[in-house]
Structure formats: structure tokens, C-alpha cells
Amino acid sequence: MAMYGLVQAARQWFKCLSDVLITLGFKPCESDPCLMYRVNENGLCIILLYVDDNLIVGSNKAIDQVKDEIKNVFNVTISPEATEYLGCEIHIAKNNTCSWIGQPHLYKNPERKFGSIVKTQ
Secondary structure (H helix, E strand, O other): OOOOOOHHHHHHHHHHHHHHHHHOOOEEOOOOOOEEEEEEOOEEEEEEOOOOOOEEEEOHHHHHHHHHHHHHHOOOOOOOOOOEEOOEEEEEOOOOOOEEEEOOHHHHHHHHHHOOOOOOO
């Protein structure tokens, strides 16, 4: 057990959530244990874990199933649609066929401060 706000609290929460997800059939990615995935009859579901800010992507059925399973264990707040995650903007096509994730502020802020580096004739 750890107190909220202490350094080890984030690690304890990650361990607790990871253990629950593993019991639900998720597997940690070999290259990054903060990315977990599960494939079942409802499709692929991927969960990105970052302290208490997590992102779930996958088929609608798989996501709905995971949300219900997690709600049975934890008191969570689930946003209906992700538009931002860890400082990245997320844009999803209206027909859900493609998506984009990026950090346009990394080039827009310096451009506002210093001006465009592209010279026009």
C-alpha cells in the first residue's frame, strides 16, 4: 500500500492495474510493459497505461467489454472519446476508418514566437 502523491504510489497503482488486466487476459507488450493487449471474440483491444491516465483503443465491442470489466473492479471515470492523451492531439475520422495522433504545438509555439522559417518569394 502507498499514499497518493508519493513516488511509489504510481508504481503501486501500475502494479495493481497491470495485475487486474493480466487476470482479464491482457498481455504486456515485450518492448513496453505499459502497453497491454488482448484479442478475443470481440476483437483486438490495446490499453496504454500511464499512471492514472490510460487510453483504450480497439474494436467497439472489445472496448465496451473492457470498460465493463474495469468498472467492476475500480471506480473509474471514462471519457466518451479521446481528443488528447499525454499532450498529444488525437483526431479520428467520422467513419472511424483512420486516426491521427501528434503534437502540432511543438512546431506551432516556436513558429508563433520566432516566425516562419519558410521564406516565400
